[in-house]
């Protein structure tokens with residue numbers, strides 16, 4: 562099975578107050594060069610060790626577009642050589658709409674890059690300011706135009722749900738902008754107060770309550786559907802054929818290699834992660850294997866497989882479970898699903914899946930089910 566390759570870029574111009582992804586705002590051009598070289602060493606090392614091909618490459622962060630066109634092209638070429646990257650590979654770049662990216666997009670596209678993921682978040686400048694974002698709505702539109710001009714038409718836009726003061730009208734307007742910008746994919750995430758972030762320490766006033774958040778989520782989903790984006794995962798919607806091939810590997814328990822500080826890998830049924838430290842990465846510290854006893858659900862177990870599959874609208878199917886484990890879905894899971902309201906979870910002859918209302922309380926359902 563072909564691998565997915567994830568390359569993490571741990572640099573951002575400024576830190577958004579809700580974000581807990583690993584990144585630093587203190588860096589120079591020399592650091593970007595040094596980091597690119599460190600990534601290249603690790604890509605080659607993994608390539609030599611695994612001797613496997615890859616069919617997706619994802620530049621995530623942080624803000625990978627800060628690497629610039631030449632470094633991105635160099636990294637794509639290194640992955641191509643080390644993992645026989647297929648000619649039809651999905652190659653995604655996350656980018657911040659605040660930056661001038663026309664040249665970056667041209668170089669990325671020339672090197673084979675074919676998908677962009679932009680952190681649009683909302684189509685309202687006041688809400689963007691409240692979120693601590695550096696960009697405006699006009700900058701998102703300019704960035705999308707630059708992507709199209711560079712020949713990149715597979716475009717994913719991130720939307721945030723649950724911003725202080727956000728109303729269903731804001732959400733519908735944002736979805737309409739996504740459709741008008743010819744997005745092929747929309748990720749609509751609920752704002753979470755992640756431990757250790759400024760938002761968690763001092764949450765903004767006027768955050769939507771639970772009922773309001775549920776309403777925002779349904780508004781987003783219905784509005785996205787009305788523009789032809791079908792839901793395939795808790796937070797992800799796509800035009801037909803434009804689901805994220807890379808992210809589907811995570812939910813389908815397929816193998817992937819993540820390189821860079823805090824990046825995770827899943828190989829031969831084992832999970833690894835690099836230490837959450839740029840200096841440790843520069844020192845060449847190896848990834849650490851996750852200790853199965855540290856997690857409530859053991860890695861590569863039927864429970865973990867079910868937990869990931871139940872994020873998808875297709876859910877956990879009998880067919881996929883049989884292919885993976887050679888048996889039917891455990892009866893006890895079906896009994897527990899049957900004991901929960903059918904407005905949240907459905908168990909039928911094809912398998913078990915959550916409804917949209919179920920997605921909103923998926924953690925609670927999974928802990929009851931598994």
Ligand code: SF4
Pocket residue numbers: 572573575576577580581582584622623624657680
């Ligand atoms: S730009 Fe993205 S990765 Fe960087 S701090 Fe903001 S949300 Fe996090």
